[in-house]
Amino acid sequence: MQEWLCRVMAIIPDTPQQNHLLAALPAEEWKRLQPLLELQPMPLGHVLYESGDAMRHVYFPTTSIVSLLYVMEDGSSAEIAIVGNEGIVGISLFMGGETTPSRAVVQSAGSAYRMPGKYLKEEFFRAGPLQRLLLRYTQALITQMAQTAVCNRHHSVEQQLCRWLLMSLDRLVSNELAMTQELIANMLGVRREGVTESAGKLQKLGLINYNRGHIVVTDRPALEAHSCECYAVVKKEFDRLLPWITATSSFTPAGLNPQAMT
Amino acid sequence: MQEWLCRVMAIIPDTPQQNHLLAALPAEEWKRLQPLLELQPMPLGHVLYESGDAMRHVYFPTTSIVSLLYVMEDGSSAEIAIVGNEGIVGISLFMGGETTPSRAVVQSAGSAYRMPGKYLKEEFFRAGPLQRLLLRYTQALITQMAQTAVCNRHHSVEQQLCRWLLMSLDRLVSNELAMTQELIANMLGVRREGVTESAGKLQKLGLINYNRGHIVVTDRPALEAHSCECYAVVKKEFDRLLPWITATSSFTPAGLNPQAMT
């Protein structure tokens, strides 16, 4: 299982275009930004920034997934949003605040391209395609956060687990996740035992296959049916706001500018 | 009590500057925008826009408070954020999405100034002070949503009620709220009985005074102490991101441009 994943990882070249935002940039902007990008390994658990940290870089995940989460005074935490190859980590840099009260942690190991915040801000305030792109992405991110709030209020751990698995899956190239139940519990802000129980249920139903830190989703449609509406709402909004990234699978050796911005 | 509130309402003139975002505009921008503003009465329960509606206007609340909430398929709802005289309703207009999957409802009656979305977008894409102002406000709003998610996950109804009362209070000129427990329950996404119980507790502790749709906060400091950390986190972030609105009480007959933007 592990080997298979490694083989896939080795096959996939790390190119900035695996990040959908970068891939959507028109040629001109791309030419300006490309030299500023730097490939960055993203090991599991790596903290990109801590609550209140001044951000030096923004990150464009390619094969990694980053969790934005808030850590409370008593140490318990809750995930606010997930960012993968569809997005960017560090929106507060161009939003103007420079910091946020949340933490950004690598939730699934892989790579990302990073860029000094200074340059991103410069490009952003040219008020060109990148600005529109980032603003639309930010709105999608807002939807994700809002829906997380709703989901936390109304839905069961089991439903939320389904949602979370699906959202993570959408940001990866395989149907396997390398995650312990402990970590998932931290993300969802619930007990580890709660995840164990829910995951066991999903496994009995034949939707997933759990094995010491490795989850294989075996029946995605059923998992979607089992999830609450929140997953679909967020997905739909991402597709609406960033339509050019929808069709582009991560496997596709994306052209430099698959589609002009509307 | 009610009479007193009416008297206050009558005394306060409805000027656009009661909205902190408008008040923070430099003279030049203000001159351009002022003619486009239109005073709008905001009766309790009025729906500014429904999930998915194309927004025609943005709203700058002055004496009213607007709730952004998500309504689920089964009809239950949860508040995502509160917008009062510190902000603007309709950020998705300039963020690029034009719509959101949430509903905007008047939670506390009063007034607002509205402006056709078209003009706001034009001004926004001049990339001047208004843009920076709105982006910073949006980041503050994001913080509020994120913290709502955390709060929904970890804190008791009683703590959340405290937070909610404080946030509403911050956006009003008096220490009285006109809200039934039923409405509050809808906002928080909990049972009405849960609010009754919590409110009763707070009343016994002498923090508030409840009377058929009228809540008077009698001990604000104690209410803050009773609330979870979420209130303070969001407040602090608003103050950090929009410092020029902090000192300005709604009572102050704000000058046209109290402070230049940094």
Place this chain on the structure above:
DNA sequence: AGGCCTAAGTGCGGTATCGTACAAACGGGA
């Protein structure tokens, strides 16, 4: 003054999740 509608309080069983404690099982390193 009386009646009625709305708002608020109360009681009760059901359930999801919590906190805690402990047992089982897997797997990498010595």
Place this chain on the structure above:
DNA sequence: TCCCGTTTGTACGATACCGCACTTAGGCCT
């Protein structure tokens, strides 16, 4: 191959909140 740390499974009572049903109490209108 064995061992030990990590990961997962299980069990328990406690508790916060739910859904439902019903009562009490204001305030407004006739």
